[in-house]
Amino acid sequence: MQSLFALAFTLLGYALYRIQKRRRVLEHVPGPGSQHWLLGERSPFARPSTTLKSRTGNFPDLLRSPAAEMEFEWTRQYGGALKFNGAFGEQLLLISDPAAAQYILQTSGYGFIRPRTGKRSRGSSLDAGFSLSKVSWLFCEDQLVIIRVIAGEDHKRHRRIMAPGLSSVEINSFLPVFSAKAARMADKWAELLYDKEVAVCDIPTRFDYKFDALDDATNEMANVYHNLLYAIGRLPDRVVQLWNDSVPNKRRAHTKRCRNVGERVARQLVHDKLAALSVDKGGNDIMSRLVKSNMFVDAKDRLDVHELLAELLTMILSGHETTANTLSWTLLELSLHQDVQTHLRSEIRAFLSTLQGHDKVSASALDTLPYLNAVVKETLRFHAPVYNTARTAARDDVIPLRTPIVNHCGESMHEVPVQRGQRVIISIAAYNRDTEIFGPDADEYNPERWLRSGHVNKQGSIGMYSNLLTFGGGHRGCLGWRFAVLELSAFLLELIDRFEFNMSPDIRIHRGAAAVMLPMVEGELDKGAQLPLSIRYAASTD
Numbered sequence: 083m084q085s086l087f088a089l090a091f092t093l094l095g096y097a098l099y100r101i102q103k104r105r106r107v108l109e110h111v112p113g114p115g116s117q118h119w120l121l122g123e124r125s126p127f128a129r130p131s132t133t134l135k136s137r138t139g140n141f142p143d144l145l146r147s148p149a150a151e152m153e154f155e156w157t158r159q160y161g162g163a164l165k166f167n168g169a170f171g172e173q174l175l176l177i178s179d180p181a182a183a184q185y186i187l188q189t190s191g192y193g194f195i196r197p198r199t200g201k202r203s204r205g206s207s208l209d210a211g212f213s214l215s216k217v218s219w220l221f222c223e224d225q226l227v228i229i230r231v232i233a234g235e236d237h238k239r240h241r242r243i244m245a246p247g248l249s250s251v252e253i254n255s256f257l258p259v260f261s262a263k264a265a266r267m268a269d270k271w272a273e274l275l276y277d278k279e280v281a282v283c284d285i286p287t288r289f290d291y292k293f294d295a296l297d298d299a300t301n302e303m304a305n306v307y308h309n310l311l312y313a314i315g316r317l318p319d320r321v322v323q324l325w326n327d328s329v330p331n332k333r334r335a336h337t338k339r340c341r342n343v344g345e346r347v348a349r350q351l352v353h354d355k356l357a358a359l360s361v362d363k364g365g366n367d368i369m370s371r372l373v374k375s376n377m378f379v380d381a382k383d384r385l386d387v388h389e390l391l392a393e394l395l396t397m398i399l400s401g402h403e404t405t406a407n408t409l410s411w412t413l414l415e416l417s418l419h420q421d422v423q424t425h426l427r428s429e430i431r432a433f434l435s436t437l438q439g440h441d442k443v444s445a446s447a448l449d450t451l452p453y454l455n456a457v458v459k460e461t462l463r464f465h466a467p468v469y470n471t472a473r474t475a476a477r478d479d480v481i482p483l484r485t486p487i488v489n490h491c492g493e494s495m496h497e498v499p500v501q502r503g504q505r506v507i508i509s510i511a512a513y514n515r516d517t518e519i520f521g522p523d524a525d526e527y528n529p530e531r532w533l534r535s536g537h538v539n540k541q542g543s544i545g546m547y548s549n550l551l552t553f554g555g556g557h558r559g560c561l562g563w564r565f566a567v568l569e570l571s572a573f574l575l576e577l578i579d580r581f582e583f584n585m586s587p588d589i590r591i592h593r594g595a596a597a598v599m600l601p602m603v604e605g606e607l608d609k610g611a612q613l614p615l616s617i618r619y620a621a622s623t624d
């Protein structure tokens with residue numbers, strides 16, 4: 083027992099020593115003043131409030147914080163690199179400077195890795211890589227099937243196998259599937275308008291290809307995954323871990339259920355796809371393609387069944403709420419900006435009138451619709467659903483900056499030194515509001531910026547799509563960005579042609595902070611994601 087105490091004491095001492103060392107290196111980096119030691123209050127995870135209650139780090143308050151609000155405020159105040167207090171005296175770096183983000187995500191190689199956790203999911207058989215962006219929060223809940231973060235050669239091998247199934251040629255061939263699903267969703271909404279001129283529709287914040295949620299609202303997988311990312315939340319990880327390990331709570335029960343159902347469904351999927359492929363009946367869906375492309379690589383590179391399961395779950399989670407939420411945010415902005423909605427409908431209708439029907443639309447033809455593309459880009463910029471991502475320095479390093487920051491002594495800093503183990507949050511949302519890149523009106527929703535020559539600065543682009551950081555960048559950049567953009571375009575084509583969307587002036591939408599930013603109604607945050615918009619058939623001419 084005594085030696086256990088001694089060991090614990092030594093480890094604690096070492097951890098505190100490391101934290102202090104990292105703090106010293108960041109000494110001159112500007113940032114908000116010291117806050118609550120335990121919870122690191124007023125972090126990007128915390129509510130921007132100065133009430134005593136929130137200063138003491140109240141969980142419900144933390145969960146209600148609007149996404150990225152502090153990131154915007156601090157970036158405006160201190161610049162593209164700043165430090166803030168995390169939990170247990172740890173200091174974190176918040177980065178939105180483009181040169182710094184590029185270095186961390188790309189040029190440093192694997193110099194900045196996804197945060198790790200020592201904790202493993204108990205009894206999970208899926209002990210494999212999982213590469214969704216918020217993997218650390220999933221870890222911290224210790225409830226899902228996600229276990230370790232793959233890096234280096236292992237990660238490259240996974241991407242080599244996944245990437246062909248998500249190439250532009252492959253993705254373009256999904257367009258008919260997207261269009262059919264969009265038509266199905268529109269038909270459901272048309273049923274709401276059967277005997278009414280206007281109906282209030284809760285815009286779904288999820289799509290469901292695999293789980294058929296459109297038809298079967300009770301579908302188990304669809305239901306457990308609904309609001310999963312809200313349930314995961316994004317509190318300081320150690321606090322979440324402590325809370326979940328010690329206090330039975332609804333959130334814990336929900337994520338546990340997700341793990342069980344998710345694991346069962348992913349297993350079934352792999353089993354079915356492998357069985358179909360063994361008798362040469364492989365489907366054409368994205369899962370079958372992944373399983374197929376894995377079968378044809380060198381045996382040494384091939385993903386084993388656990389890795390495959392983990393990748394399928396990555397796909398389910400990465401593609402599940404992100405794209406659906408972006409559609410919701412787009413419909414919200416179109417409701418708030420009727421001029422944009424009318425302009426978009428005119429372009430879509432002019433385009434459709436040149437075709438024989440929606441089924442004749444091709445992916446390359448969609449690329450020729452400038453206003454549609456501008457609306458998609460602007461929503462992805464303004465409402466990036468994955469609004470930040472975390473990394474940990476794998477070595478002592480120096481992060482370069484595009485724009486110098488001013489330290490506490492009033493001197494300019496052109497780079498930021500970091501110690502190994504330093505945690506860094508890259509604010510995708512704050513980068514996407516950079517006025518030097520997106521123009522002086524970067525804090526406004528304005529698709530026109532993409533159409534005015536020179537309004538968006540295209541130099542030094544680091545993202546996967548345009549110069550947005552919405553899909554991350556570098557080694558771990560989103561593999562599904564084409565999938566998401568095409569899917570969004572196909573849905574907008576169908577929905578904007580058929581319906582007109584409006585928002586009641588009495589409703590205020592809150593940018594819900596979860597692993598993915600979710601639309602929620604002010605005053606009803608406990609209900610999770612919802613976006614009630616009123617819909618009516620769009621007039622045949624605008």
Ligand code: HEM
Nearest residue numbers: 213215400401404405468471552553554558560561562566
């Ligand atoms: C609007 C929709 C989407 C957004 C905003 C989005 C955003 C992101 C971001 C920011 C990352 C990188 C995270 C990091 O660097 O920490 C990422 C990674 C990833 N995304 Fe997406 N994503 C979207 C849709 C999709 C879809 C539809 C798929 C699959 C069909 C997908 C598959 C992936 C995969 C596999 C990774 C991991 C890549 C790796 O670790 O190597 N994403 N996504």
